[in-house]
Amino acid sequence: MYEPHRLHPAAILEFLITNIYKLVQAMLPLMLLALGNSVIRKWLIVILPLMLLCFIIYGALYWLRYVYYIQDHELRLEFGVIVRKKRYISFERIQTVQVSAGVIQRLFGLVKLQVETAGSGSNAELSLPAVSRAKAEALQMILQNTTGFKSAVANEEDLQQFQLTTPALLLLGSTSNSLGLVLAGMLTIISQLDKLIPGENIWERFSEYAGQVLSETVGTILLILVAVFLLAWLLSLLGNIILFGGFSLKRDGDNLKISRGLLEKKQLTIPIRRIQAVRLVEGILRQPLGMVSIKVVTISNTGEKGEGNVIMPIIALSEAEDFLRKVVPEFYVSLDTEPLPLRSRIRYIAINLIPALVMVILASYFLPYGYLSLILLPLALGLGKIQYRDAGLKVQDGIMLIRSRTLGRVSTIIPRPKIQSLSITYTYFQARNTLTTLKISIASGTVATWVKLVGMDENRSLVISQWFSRSLG
């Protein structure tokens, strides 16, 4: 590792494919135009192989120039054919190390290693697209042993390991948010189906066929609905199995090691000290089942929003505390909170009810059957009530737990040193009721994450800011 290394030659193939993909992406409209011209089409037979040759040569040169090594506590990368670049990343700046294997990597039994820092931009700071497993592991060892503290745990069996059972995976897919997305997508496609396939009226045909079976329009509609739901469920299930199949989580010394994915195997190493906050998310479909997913907030830029920072896709709420204690004891708190004062209840209800009321009035006035929107009122009322009931906050052993709900219930756990700033805000109306809003900022990539709790008692929020303050406390 300390002397310069090249990537595995398979990297040439990877470079080739990315370059061609980029070119096609950029030139696609132009190419389509060119294909319409017969003269250009003739020339293409000559040009295309020539271009391919150029790309292969460029890829090979790029591979030749792509060199990485470790020196002076830095991971160093030198690359570039025409413009030569040197990129040095000091170990202290490394946020996460991710190992994954796509199709090309699997073909040659290799892995792709990506190193992220807290810098801005959307790409990984340093990417080694094709290295052997052994080299990747050796590199990871060096990075971990020099960045974090040495692993305290001696043997593998002592490590806390969590896996996803098959029933859990099924439950995950069945209650995922993607279910709604898939459903919406399918409904859009269905409504456009007539236009996609010209000359055929699919719906007439379908209802004719279904009519023979059910001989009722209501039956037909029901049948379609059931079919759509079933298909959406299957797709969502499939998507989640591909993403989270073979999930395992391990606490190894000062790192969390996650591996997941069925088609593309991903391995993610998150140093514990890089974790800014832990979030327990209970979606509206999962909460009734007593299930919760656990995420982390880290400073990274390639972390895919959504599934990238999930450390436990699904777990029973009753086991969540135990999970925290075993996997991230640095973030362990008991999950009960102190409720908000009763006088903020009416405000939680009003804030949901008033927009609903406006919508109902507008709908009943402008839309036929608009009065059906009256159903929104009890829903808004109910939502306001449970939003109030679920909102709460606690401080325990230098760790803050804030819980609130928009639709799903989210509990955020933040140790005091990870809080970047704390604000107490109040409007004129809040001040009259001695209520405040507590806002906390935590670092997460390019945009800050704000955690907010509306309707706290004034004195309570002052005590909280005293807990946070270095000079007032």
Place this chain on the structure above:
Amino acid sequence: MFCIKTDIFYLYLEVDDLQATPAYQIDPQAVSYWRWSGLINSIIFWMMVLAYYNTMNLWNPPGWIFPALLIAAILGTIFYVFLVPQIRWNTWRYDVSEQEIDLYFGVFVKHRTLIPMVRVQHVDTEQGPLLRYFQLSTVTISTAAGKHQIPALADSVAAELRARISLLARVVDEDV
């Protein structure tokens, strides 16, 4: 910290401590600066309203839009030229201690923000053309989770504050 439940006297003592707003006010010139910048914004808005009035006949919008825009322009001008600058200045307080930066501000919503010194990543002063005319500067404090500003300080005060914060922020703490 939970003396709150056992010792009420102690709690109120501490709370009073906190409720006292930070010590320093920003430069009185800030009021004129905000009035002028409010005026410039109003003029731009008035010009847009005027442009709308002149092109209104070309396409047939609902009749209530123009009066609504007119009222918004009048109210906006009154607010941002005459009322808000003074209120904003009266509210603004800041303090920079060795341990943290303490801000208190807000016109419609009051904010009290605490930024620990160890969380400060860097500090800038900046000055647009209008601020330069009034010889004022804005101090911007960056943390890993966004920026906070102390607006419209006299140039010398701002420079001194920037130097002081960047010196105090050099303390190495638990990493980000």
